[in-house]
Amino acid sequence: MDVESQSVWEEEAVGTARLPDPVRTAAVRAVLIVSLALIEAVIEVLLALGHSWLSAPMMLFTVLTCVVATWSVLDVWVTRQVWNQRNGVVSSPSSAARALRRERRRARRTARLAARQRAGRRRHHLRIPRPHSA
Numbered sequence: 001m002d003v004e005s006q007s008v009w010e011e012e013a014v015g016t017a018r019l020p021d022p023v024r025t026a027a028v029r030a031v032l033i034v035s036l037a038l039i040e041a042v043i044e045v046l047l048a049l050g051h052s053w054l055s056a057p058m059m060l061f062t063v064l065t066c067v068v069a070t071w072s073v074l075d076v077w078v079t080r081q082v083w084n085q086r087n088g089v090v091s092s093p094s095s096a097a098r099a100l101r102r103e104r105r106r107a108r109r110t111a112r113l114a115a116r117q118r119a120g121r122r123r124h125h126l127r128i129p130r131p132h133s134a
Contacts, residue, residue: 019080020083022079022083023083026072026076029075030072030073033069033072034072034073036069037062037065037066037068040058040061040062040065041062043058
């Protein structure tokens with residue numbers, strides 16, 4: 001029996017491009033702040049359940065951290081938008097919807113052209129000569 005050694009890991013090409021550096025740093029910062037906010041929220045719940053006097057100040061810090069976490073997530077979104085505006089996004093007009101619209105426009109254009117040609121031939125054949133007045 002011929003047994004091939006198969007690797008556990010198979011490398012595959014990544015389908016999406018890597019985030020730009022400013023966006024990636026903002027995302028890492030947001031993940032760290034959001035994780036800190038979640039840890040503080042868990043500690044706050046445990047302190048509240050234990051009727052500790054630290055529960056009140058911890059509640060204030062948790063609310064403040066949640067506001068900062070929301071701000072940091074918005075910062076990721078804004079940084080991404082700014083990056084796209086400044087460096088441009090490659091936009092290719094090859095979507096399926098555009099292709100279908102293009103096909104419909106071509107079909108309508110050819111139908112109009114054919115109708116004009118038919119109407120032109122009919123007018124040409126149905127022309128009645130007028131008598132010339134001298």
